[in-house]
Amino acid sequence: MRAALLLTAAALTAAGCGTGTATEKPRVPISSDVVASAPAPVSTPELERALFDAARANDAAGVRAAVERGAALEARDGDGRTPLVAAVKAKAGAAAAALIDAGADVNAQDDMQDSAFLYAGAEGLDEILLATLSHGADVRSTNRFGGTALIPASEHGHTSTVRILLRAGVPVDHVNHPGWTALLEAVVYGDGSTRYVDTVTQLLDAGADPTIHDARGLTALQNARNRGQHDIVALLAAAGGD
Structure with a gap:
């Protein structure tokens, strides 16, 4: 009887039970440890209209809000204007600055071959002109007259x-x-x-x-x-x- 008890105790100890240290279970990652990237916002016609409206109204805050919601910076209106060209032609300096800061292309030309840079130069809009120059304006670009x-x-x-x-x-x-x-x-x-x-x-x-x-x-x-x-x-x- 005594021998049988000793054999049972030895077997329990070898298995990590009784007074021995329990074998650790493998760790399984939990879903909270995995950070999923948020999907990029998608531009819609409604967002683009909001961006154009804000650009023409010189509403810099409205421009930033539309861009943050996903409005396409290089969207085009019926005249081929981007929001930036539309802002410059409306002499909307604050909105133009917000668009340029957001990364709008200062060399994009509309159907009349006017870009933000070319139009600002032609019309003497110096503040906008300087902003376009500091963001890569092509000084050799030309307008519809080849000038x-x-x-x-x-x-x-x-x-x-x-x-x-x-x-x-x-x-x-x-x-x-x-x-x-x-x-x-x-x-x-x-x-x-x-x-x-x-x-x-x-x-x-x-x-x-x-x-x-x-x-x-x-x-x-x-x-x-x-x-x-x-x-x-x-x-x-x-x-x-x-």
Whole structure:
């Protein structure tokens, strides 16, 4: 009897029972240890309409909310405009800044070949222009007339904009499809007033060639003489415009 009890105790000890240490069970991962990634938000026509509405209304908070909910930054409206182009054409600076900060493409062009960069340059929207330049604007891009942003900026006498574009490296002697350079347009479409004198001075200082002829074979100096722009005539003559 005693021998049988000893044998039973020995068997229990070997199996990890009784006074021995119990064998640990293998650990099974629990579902709370696994973090599932949240699905990316999906853009919908309703979200895109909300984004366009906020962009045109200069509602920066509305822009950010629509983007966070998944509205596509590069959605297009009936005119081929992205929300950013729509904001810039509405002169909605705060909304444009919010879109640019969110990663909107500053070089995307609409059906009229206007981009945020090109339109801001043409219209003298300097704050937006600077934002596009700091986010990869293509300074050599061209509009539907085959012109750079510098050409319409010079045509309109946007002196501060001309300064920004020249510093950014926009080609000063680019010729557009109608045959105009920035210098020629500043003379042909300008009125010889102080802001156009400033514009012509900046262009010449940046190395603009005053001897380039327009499509009719006239130089900037000849055009200035024909228009009685005496101060600009003096500048061009001094720069070798003849």
